[in-house]
Amino acid sequence: MPDRVRVRTWAPPGHVRTPSYLRGKVGEIERTLGPFGNPEKLAYGLRAEPLALYRVRFRMGDVWGADAERPDDMLEAEIYAHWLEPV
Amino acid sequence: MSGLDGKRWHDMGGALAGPIPQDDHDFALWEKRVDALMILASGAGHFTVDGLRRALEDMGETAFETMSYYERWVAAINQNLLEQGVYSIAELGEKMEAVQARGDTYGEASNAG
Numbered sequence: 063m064p065d066r067v068r069v070r071t072w073a074p075p076g077h078v079r080t081p082s083y084l085r086g087k088v089g090e091i092e093r094t095l096g097p098f099g100n101p102e103k104l105a106y107g108l109r110a111e112p113l114a115l116y117r118v119r120f121r122m123g124d125v126w127g128a129d130a131e132r133p134d135d136m137l138e139a140e141i142y143a144h145w146l147e148p149v
Numbered sequence: 150m151s152g153l154d155g156k157r158w159h160d161m162g163g164a165l166a167g168p169i170p171q172d173d174h175d176f177a178l179w180e181k182r183v184d185a186l187m188i189l190a191s192g193a194g195h196f197t198v199d200g201l202r203r204a205l206e207d208m209g210e211t212a213f214e215t216m217s218y219y220e221r222w223v224a225a226i227n228q229n230l231l232e233q234g235v236y237s238i239a240e241l242g243e244k245m246e247a248v249q250a251r252g253d254t255y256g257e258a259s260n261a262g
Contacts, residue, residue: 107233
């Protein structure tokens with residue numbers, strides 16, 4: 063996974079582990095975690111393949127636009143591999 | 150359940166939260182038992198915290214507003230245990246009837262005798 067990633071803009075119904083406010087946003091990978099079982103399968107009692115989990119760092123100004131009180135502050139979120147695409 | 154943007158009711162990040170309640174409170178015995186039930190059921194491999202969250206989300210916004218935290222938890226635990234076949238609807242109905250027959254108070258109903 064490259065350093066800079068974009069969160070996918072998918073919007074499937076069901077148990078989703080990526081907050082909507084980050085969809086389509088670009089951030090930098092801070093570290094790699096896991097692998098952990100895919101929670102979107104575990105949620106339905108299914109066998110879950112191990113997935114890398116990435117801690118991604120976003121600039122507040124990139125997430126909230128003009129509403130960001132401190133646009134240069136950073137927000138970190140942990141997002142599973144299948145929700146990220148290279149920039 | 151989902152709007153066209155795929156954002157479901159529980160996906161509240163970024164929404165205005167209003168005032169945050171700061172008062173502390175203790176938990177009732179039955180609430181501690183619900184918490185223990187979750188630990189036991191997940192430890193036994195019946196389901197995971199992901200299944201708990203999924204069932205809570207699927208209960209919808211009305212449940213979030215009308216039921217307490219552990220009322221929602223015990224409903225979500227029950228949903229997962231039914232789905233996993235740990236017990237049947239009939240077994241659950243029979244057990245609830247037997248417990249209710251013990252007495253009207255929580256203390257009476259808690260005594261298996």
